[in-house]
Amino acid sequence: MERTLIIVKPDALQRNLLGEIIGRFERKGLKIVAMKMERISDMKVAEHYAHHVDKPFFPELKGFMQAAPVVLMVLEGLEAVEAVRLITGETKGRTADAGTIRGDLAMSMQANIVHASDSVENGIAEVARFFEESEVMEYDKNDAEWVYSKEELA
Secondary structure, eight states, rough: EEEEEEEHHHHHHHHTOOHHHHHHHHHHHOOOOOEEEEEEOHHHHHEEEEEEESSTTTHHHHHTTTTTTTEEEEHHHHOOOOOOOOHHSSSGGSSSOOOOOOHHHHHSSOSSSSEEEESSSHHHHHHHOOOOOOGSSSOOOHHHHHHHOOOOOO
């Protein structure tokens, strides 16, 4: 099973969208294996957005991500990274497909409700950046047989 990181951004918390977002992932059949709320430190913002640190918009991005707490989640499932990317939609909210989180709930490129890992490798690295191994839970979920076929679970 793959794991992917979700960051529910400050704009989503300010707009009372947390339950809606979690519900979409749960209804899809993804398993939440870790979740917490925190204010992201300077170091973690710089590490997470290392590819943007030298860009002129980085100070605004950093301020946005630290304006309020975020909710961090680790989701698990078969091809979880791809499934989550389909649910979250394109980065720019106003052009994201209707039916996606961003397409239904966002208009912005920055204030776009959620971050989702963009690859299996980044999912592994991002989970490790925000969660200790002891914070990620291993457990059986009794709905797995209704979410996946027996061949997929083998």
